[in-house]
Amino acid sequence: MSLEIHSSIQNRKSVRFFSEKTITKEILTLLFEAARWSPSCFNEQPWRFIYTLQKENPDGYGKILDCLATANQSWASNAPLLLIACTKTNFTYNNRPNTHSVYDVGQSMAILSIQAEVLGLSVHQMAGFDPKQAEELLSIPDGFRAITAAAAGYPANLNDLPSKIQAKESEPRKRHPLQDCVFEGKWGGNSGL
Numbered sequence: 001m002s003l004e005i006h007s008s009i010q011n012r013k014s015v016r017f018f019s020e021k022t023i024t025k026e027i028l029t030l031l032f033e034a035a036r037w038s039p040s041c042f043n044e045q046p047w048r049f050i051y052t053l054q055k056e057n058p059d060g061y062g063k064i065l066d067c068l069a070t071a072n073q074s075w076a077s078n079a080p081l082l083l084i085a086c087t088k089t090n091f092t093y094n095n096r097p098n099t100h101s102v103y104d105v106g107q108s109m110a111i112l113s114i115q116a117e118v119l120g121l122s123v124h125q126m127a128g129f130d131p132k133q134a135e136e137l138l139s140i141p142d143g144f145r146a147i148t149a150a151a152a153g154y155p156a157n158l159n160d161l162p163s164k165i166q167a168k169e170s171e172p173r174k175r176h177p178l179q180d181c182v183f184e185g186k187w188g189g190n191s192g193l
């Protein structure tokens with residue numbers, strides 16, 4: 001029997017071209033519901049998400065778009081959904097800094113992205129945005145930080161795009177080989193995988 005990783009992991013991709021298909025409230029709920037079930041240090045659940053749908057709230061959408069780096073704005077502006085993922089910086093139970101809060105937001109975004117893939121959507125995360133601008137424009141309170149931006153939607157049909165873009169978007173996804181990131185016993189130990 002040949003085993004394979006789950007298709008939602010294998011096929012997930014950060015696309016740059018989205019179709020105009022609307023994301024319903026029901027689908028949106030499933031995305032954030034998936035994120036909500038992420039594990040987190042002390043079950044703090046430090047993630048907070050601010051989303052906007054381009055059609056429903058063009059002003060709100062424009063605010064998040066404004067925070068993106070110019071290179072990201074150029075493609076993300078065709079995504080029906082933009083979001084900013086934030087974190088609560090301190091633990092609620094003792095108000096000490098939660099050094100894993102950013103890690104936990106990353107996990108929640110990973111789970112959201114996989115749930116999106118299962119539903120036929122693509123999520124494209126972006127470090128290329130101005131967190132301070134987002135915190136100000138979106139009224140993010142003290143004690144919370146903007147961590148990442150993301151654009152999401154149903155991927156465009158590649159055949160509808162110019163051939164140069166089709167070629168770029170069809171490039172195979174690349175990863176370092178397993179032996180570069182998995183060690184047995186100690187750092188550098190041959191994993192044999």
Ligand SMILES: Cc1cc2nc3c(=O)[nH]c(=O)nc-3n(C[C@H](O)[C@H](O)[C@H](O)COP(=O)(O)O)c2cc1C
Pocket residue numbers: 012013014015072124125126127128129148173
């Ligand atoms: C935290 C994070 C930040 C990223 N920032 C950007 C970005 O600013 N602009 C961009 O085009 N892609 C960005 N990406 C997407 C990555 O380039 C992409 O995930 C990577 O090339 C692997 O491709 P794949 O997601 O299709 O497998 C980001 C991804 C992550 C997880």
